[in-house]
Amino acid sequence: FDPKLIFDRMADNMRKMWQIFKGQESCDSGWISFNAAGLQADLESKLFGQHIALNIILKAVNGFMSKENPEKPLVLSLHGPTGTGKSFVSSLIADNIYKEGIDSKFVHVFIATHHFPHSSQTDTYKSQLQQWIKGNVTNCPQSMFIFDEMDKMHPGLIDSVKSFLDYYKKLDGVSYRKTIFIFLSNTEAHSITETALHFWRTGQDREDIELKDLETSLSASAFNNKGSGLWHSSLIKQNMVDFFIPFLPLEYKHVVQCVMAQMQAEGLKPNQDVAHKLAIDLEYFPKFERVFSVSGCKKITSRLPFYKE
């Protein structure tokens, strides 16, 4: 007799009954409708320390979703250091478009590192990936694709995605113009961090960092760095991405905000003391000044159980 097991079974059955009650998710306005005010409210209240990303995302998604007939799919590239909110923002966008949010069957996540084909298999993988995208968009034009760890993606696979990002009216009889592609990568993390650190060292306000401050270093690293920049440079050259969205490294105060939010999400009473204790124990860089969290807000969920009162 395990009460937890019985509880889990009951919860699972309730979930299934709820699914049947609600009906099957379908590709129509009952399940897919953009909530502009909701996205703004979510970004403003839940995303910490990312003023540049917040502004660009609002502009980009609002602009795209307000078009009756977009001329091309929306292509966003979210990049920057680890744990700074790239996946998190993707799920906030999904939450405000799909009733089922990130769990919608029209939101598809592809993790690049899980698909690293041997060179002899590249062609098979390429066509499988294209079929996967095509099949999903045929099923629902308002699909969203999130490609995670894009900087580690095999160049052959990047090529096969590129063909969907263009202005084509229809490709093989399928229109991709209502589709959203979001690419996540750690590209340019180093140069973004250098800029943020420069602002900090010279006593300038973080909020005053503008896109142009990051763009010079961004395009320079994309063109000069043969490794991680390769993927960006090819997309910059071909104008495939509509918006490059940089994520800044997070500071101590943002980590505290993340812990407080996590406590609330877990139904705990947010407690500043606990939040500070957890935040202090994380690793920061540069080593001496301890300005930015090495793992952003990433380790909070797993550490919180050890800090509860």
Ligand SMILES: Nc1ncnc2c1ncn2[C@@H]1O[C@H](COP(=O)(O)OP(=O)(O)OP(=O)(O)O)[C@@H](O)[C@H]1O
């Ligand atoms: N800027 C932020 N504001 C609020 N919460 C954040 C922020 N950054 C990260 N978090 C929290 O930390 C968790 C991990 O962050 P997330 O997975 O979005 O990082 P990431 O930038 O995608 O990292 P990676 O590059 O390693 O994939 C999120 O689920 C969220 O709870």
